[in-house]
Amino acid sequence: MPAGRKTHVLITGWSSDSDVDESPAAHLVASATRWPWNITSEQRPGCHVIVTARNKAVLASMSELGMSPLQLDVTDPASIAACEAEVAGITDGKLDILVNNAGRTHTIPALDMDLDDVRATYEANVFGPMLMCQAFARLLIAARGLIINISSISSVVPYLFGAIYSSTKGAINVYSRALRMELRPFGVRVMVAMTGTVKSNIASHFDRVLPPTSLYRPVDDLFQKRLTFSQNNATMATDVYARKLVTASLRGDGWLGGRVGGTPDWFWAGGMALVVWTSTLMPAWLSERLAAIFFNMARMGRRLRDAARAKKD
Numbered sequence: 312m313p314a315g316r317k318t319h320v321l322i323t324g325w326s327s328d329s330d331v332d333e334s335p336a337a338h339l340v341a342s343a344t345r346w347p348w349n350i351t352s353e354q355r356p357g358c359h360v361i362v363t364a365r366n367k368a369v370l371a372s373m374s375e376l377g378m379s380p381l382q383l384d385v386t387d388p389a390s391i392a393a394c395e396a397e398v399a400g401i402t403d404g405k406l407d408i409l410v411n412n413a414g415r416t417h418t419i420p421a422l423d424m425d426l427d428d429v430r431a432t433y434e435a436n437v438f439g440p441m442l443m444c445q446a447f448a449r450l451l452i453a454a455r456g457l458i459i460n461i462s463s464i465s466s467v468v469p470y471l472f473g474a475i476y477s478s479t480k481g482a483i484n485v486y487s488r489a490l491r492m493e494l495r496p497f498g499v500r501v502m503v504a505m506t507g508t509v510k511s512n513i514a515s516h517f518d519r520v521l522p523p524t525s526l527y528r529p530v531d532d533l534f535q536k537r538l539t540f541s542q543n544n545a546t547m548a549t550d551v552y553a554r555k556l557v558t559a560s561l562r563g564d565g566w567l568g569g570r571v572g573g574t575p576d577w578f579w580a581g582g583m584a585l586v587v588w589t590s591t592l593m594p595a596w597l598s599e600r601l602a603a604i605f606f607n608m609a610r611m612g613r614r615l616r617d618a619a620r621a622k623k624d
Contacts, residue, residue, distance in 0.1 A: 324414060359379070363413075366382075386439050409456065410459045452498070
């Protein structure tokens with residue numbers, strides 16, 4: 312945290328059904344007032360959180376909590392430019408932490424994709440964070456700040472009916488690695504949050520159905536279960552995830568060039584995150600085999616073959 316002034320944090324992607332008390336924004340405000348622990352309360356400047364959403368009306372209560380609500384559509388360059396100008400005015404030209412949280416889920420078989428829908432997901436999940444990093448670079452450089460790109464454990468393991476979503480997060484991973492290298496000379500760090508299953512309402516925002524021609528119609532019940540998979544499998548409470556994320560983000564530079572005690576380049580948290588991290592140490596064929604077992608692909612394959620035979624008969 313910068314000495315003598317508040318840590319300015321910008322978080323994208325607030326929604327109308329977000330739980331204020333359990334959010335990273337709330338925990339940034341609370342945690343910053345307790346860190347570092349070796350100084351008095353009068354010396355703790357704390358965090359100033361700027362929270363954004365496409366619809367500013369959903370941010371009405373944020374001001375009462377000491378946050379600054381701003382309207383922002385991460386898929387609109389004009390909206391991003393306007394937000395950057397507002398943030399620069401609020402923070403005196405410095406931004407300590409940018410959290411690229413805005414995004415959308417996308418659960419559908421790869422063969423059933425709608426290209427316009429895919430483009431919309433890439434606009435929100437990939438191009439939006441890229442535009443945000445580009446637009447806010449000068450403020451981040453001025454503060455020697457931190458970029459947090461929210462990714463997913465699904466970006467490193469096969470995720471049934473999640474090819475589109477997983478590919479967007481895989482793109483963010485690769486982008487972040489190169490961005491980290493390019494921004495290091497300017498003192499800006501990049502942390503990728505490899506997020507496991509966390510309690511949220513993201514799955515309820517996009518109601519996709521299998522098209523009538525889908526090859527997977529015989530297993531539509533399995534597809535329906537997959538739509539809510541992240542909310543029904545070892546899901547971590549939102550406030551627990553938020554506390555872990557905030558703690559990691561406020562560690563700072565650490566020692567030995569950030570190798571000890573600092574904010575990590577890769578942050579793993581959420582349900583199943585440890586299991587997936589462990590799988591990255593395995594040969595690819597083995598992790599793919601384990602994923603197939605986890606999603607019970609043998610059973611799905613039998614049902615699809617039985618349906619194909621019945622159709623021929």
